[in-house]
Amino acid sequence: MKYNKLSLIIAVAGLIAFSCTRPGERLEIYTTTDLHGMLLPFDNTEGESTDRSLANLASLVKAGGNANMILLDNGDILQGDPLAYYYNFVDTTETHVIADILNYLGYDAATVGNHDIEAGHNVYDRVRREYNFPMLAANAVDITTGKPYFEPYTVIRKKGLKVVVFGLITPSVPRWLPESLYHGIRFENMISTARRWMPEMLAEEPDLVIGLFHSGMGDERDRGDDENSTLAVAMNVPGFDVIFCGHDHRQEIKEVINDAGKKVLVLDGGSRAEALMNVTVEIERGADGSITPDLSGRIIPMNTIPESTAFLKRYSAASARVREYTSEVIGRSSARATTRDAFFGPSAFVDLIHLMQLELTGARVSLAAPLSFDQSIDRGELRIRDMYRLYRFENFLYTVNMTGGEIDRHLEHAAGQWFETMEKSSDYMLRYRYNEDGRPVMVNGTARLRNPSYNFESAMGIRYTVDVSKPQGARVNITSLSDGTPFSYSETYTVAVNSYRANGGGGHFPAAGITGRELEKRLVSATERDLRHYMTEWIRERGTISPEPLSEWSIIPAEWAAGAEKRERQLLFGSN
Template structure:
């Protein structure tokens, strides 16, 4: 007996972070990725495959000066990211954790401007228990009768990171439990032939061995979804910025397309029609690279106006530097105090009134400041829309935080200081290593983890374990983000609602000219090599 057959293609973007045009905002140099390049790949795939669905898996609204400019400077213009997704005819989107960074009103305005539904079965209205962004799932019936069910899920760890006012009235349920609730409904009541879960989250275990790769906090639950929930055919993932394809976990086809439009995730399903409905006979995932793809002219034209205004805003001068605040080696800037990090900490202390501060060099791209500082340099160095909080913590908490930061380093096989592999894979986490001002300390990486703080003083005296100190830090760290549990639920002495980009710009403008300084209040050493 021969059966009718067809092919269904699922296309996924994830973690675009507002990166549309293939150019660096920091350097203006051309790059080989971005949504405009991915758009060309999307159109080519649609020409080849008539039965195609296109989904965004979250973290699209935040991440570049373009999105910052729209959210904070000129929100009267159409949202550039949503305009692009509308133009490309997305079938659905899932909110990621960074969708909440600019507050609920901004997110809701983006949802309202979308010509497609936003799906998240596990983000609920706290008062009603109903999905907070409309439907938990979407059923798309193709012209041949194949019914595709798409369930949206979002990492439930958002309350640990996000400012409370940005998620007020929302409840973030366990995505695994939400999948167990809704998938039987999609199968039985909606008669879905295929169940696709689009989950803004990643994997908490090694994809091959199943061994834990991170503390099982619930931030990532992709492996659990595959192993513990029946009925999932395809799992679209993100959040970790990994490039994952040609992968199956417990029979579930898995894909993750990295970040900033580097790849388009693609899942191909071979279908066969039986008397009881369509069945999947084969499934495979792959990544379609953005490299060598010409940017789509319609996307470039669509955001031309707001892009030009953003570039003009970025070139506005804020001040000047006497000395050198350029970052030549990001590793060295984390081993020996760099004037950029002392400056950021000094701004935090000035804005908050706190006399102790901690801050991170977020990535390995931050250029530092040249002689002339514009908004371009500011947003290139401070890439997140963080605000500040002053927490009241103990000396023991400070020591524990320093020990946590010290885990960033290891002594490698050659006996040299290096970044611990756990901070490089599956996702770079340079933002989880803090440098402090207002205290004096030494981290000896030759010592066992948990015993690396070999000097901890304030004003020439040892820090008192039970004494209380006011420390300023960004809102992500203040919530315990990065597994800094010692900061969770600590008293908030002061909450500064102005985000750090504005604080940095105001500080620089107010002084006009900065003088480079480094007080060398901390050091990272390899005691075994120095002894």
Template structure:
């Protein structure tokens, strides 16, 4: 119990919930230990025990079939994620990069429905001011003044469709945090200063060694090391599980999809008229089989879930054999009917002869003979649109070399996945497979020299010639450090989501022939 001179506050944080409410696997209906319904049970238990301050750290409204269905077909109805966030009395949310995926009109409606502010000091309008109002909030808990500053990774223009962020600029997260921490400390004199950063760590927390390319996407390490006056850093974006200290700053990152709830236990002591922060204890609370989903939350989302499940079971068409994925690694080692099909859809819609795509993760099941919307959203998990960009033969070669870094030769002399694409965050989506060209990659060759054959229409590709290539908007903007694609002319912008394009293609064809022309191969 708190006495008049001591107070304990539980700072709870979700991040990268990505539209998951029900503890369910949308691929096959199996139960999973995740989602806001189970998180709600923990939050309510914590509130019975004492003071609770609940935050969301971004990527709340996008990422599941439920939120996709709402954004595309039910956008004029209340947002299910916000209904639940309001019910749970979230105090604020930070803008994540995926908040912008459905456009600014949709995002504005989300903000209008929210009983809490959305924070970011890095998302700016054309005048260079915070675009959506508040960069920070002050929470007063029994006289304790807690300041929470919202920061969003500034790397968003490298991924997002420009129309979805029109009129916005994104200031450097590190420099902006420095500025605002100083302002808040000076003007507000809080007892506790929390930075809630939709971004992660580009360096090992213990050694400081880089764990990824230092692009500025994840500046958490520098924020802790270079900025004085931060007590707590809430992080996200990378979907990692972190509860630690860095330079005396308590740090948490609670995974994704509501699998973990981050907690920082704040203990303060009153000396005369001033509260003094005595302890910040970071922890992760596991959402396991012992935790039951909160019935109130399930009821709030019941109608949305039922509509989504009915939509997912809508028959679309059939395939003459199947396009199942039994081994994701093998699918990335040699051409497969599924990857060829996705590329074929892209080329058909775009009216070009060269395409690339990825197998986004290791849970894509492929397509059975009978195809439903559930199959499509299980395989194409991002709300990507398509762009046709004009690039040189040299750009194609450079992109293939970049993709070739996905592989390495392991100690046994076999091809394996480069650990940099698995830790600290899986990045299988940054390995592309191409259609419309013929190529070979030899993995035992040095990095940058692995493309041993590259042809277009039976002839060696001309490095100086220009080619129109269709790819998703994330890659076309250089996402995944494919810098060779940045700044090239956009020949065609296809703003329809790929899931809809795939569904439309299958419905139009009725029956799809599963083909595989083996236009590329990987060798040792």
């Protein structure tokens, strides 16, 4: 979606002016999604200011007034920027800054996201208590009572309208997270849950029914238990007027027709405060007092809205506190390491993670991937903020038992997401999203991969090759352990791997044949805190680290791989 920044600034200014000068004729609904801790205009991972945060939204609230708008958040707010981590796990005595900010702005409801669940019961239960509004997720069900653990929906009355807001979370949470983080909760099908609750919501006789779904748009043919099932709900469960979705970090607006032949407006709002979803409700009042709402949607780039100076002043102390925390020096690095190298073979960046995982667990084999597409740690002082560059998620570290055959199938699955089958040296080696003409999709001059880099798993502790001239499923050839001991497909090895992967994230463990209760039988140990914490302490103890490629694997044919790397580095990262 393309935007003309000047026209958007004018449009936003007009929107504010209209809501101030003609109250009673329209209601504005503003929705944020997947903020990932970016509530203040400072990126605490990169150590630099940004022009996108809730400081921008604050100016709209001040200009339009809470009585003229509904404010909603669509989840994944409690993980990402160190701001969230600091108030999740470091300062747990004060009111959580995220709760304080959303209360200050006057939010009306929020749906819980999978990364909010990842923070654990202590965090999301605490924030839920501190919110002045309900946290929603009708399909997150309390196992003991059979009722929703969070609120299923809420009723909001503004501008003479009665509005129902209904929340759903992606049901895929158990595929990614250990049960300890959501103990006592099960996650149910989105379509069946919406069908179950729609009669009760319609009995409220609302003027508007809003879906607030932490799930991507997906496909209308989805069954409702898929990761992204918003369109499937919109088209198969009549009753919704508008649905705000998220989770997939995309920006899109669609209008679909449901089974009853009615239009449903669906908006998807990106991530990290890039954009603000907005639906304007034009209120037409009939002579008999009836109300007919007319809806129009837009996605507003957040940085086209001016920042509120009052908001910035109110949260300056909290921002300074987190900056001080992330600026703490924990050690030094003798060399620079970047994820860019990890797409084409062993890299100092990923191998540093491998090394730490092996030393922390004592396992024979480590499995890891570049969690960020384009990230680096520099030579020199290492600070707390650098650990968020190295490891962006709050995964736990597991030690599990895997057979040699399961390790092989795991790596085959990773190679299938990572590499194309090359028939000649000039073919693409990495898997891209392609246009109709067969060329990679380009955004701002760089190509877009088909699959996320955090699924490009490699191994340390074994020697192997990946033959990209072979078809999927027949590429990996493991020859030995790193000490030269022959590798056996029937022997069992201890493997260090993060909790996301072990619980099924990316499909690697299911592809290896390890699913559900089988993981419990294989689990040797699990850390009590997130892996980033232990990595930080590992570096503190050593003082100086020396990142370098250490793992013993390679892509073959070597000449094809070398030529592809030269071409595709430019394709992925441009000339920078």
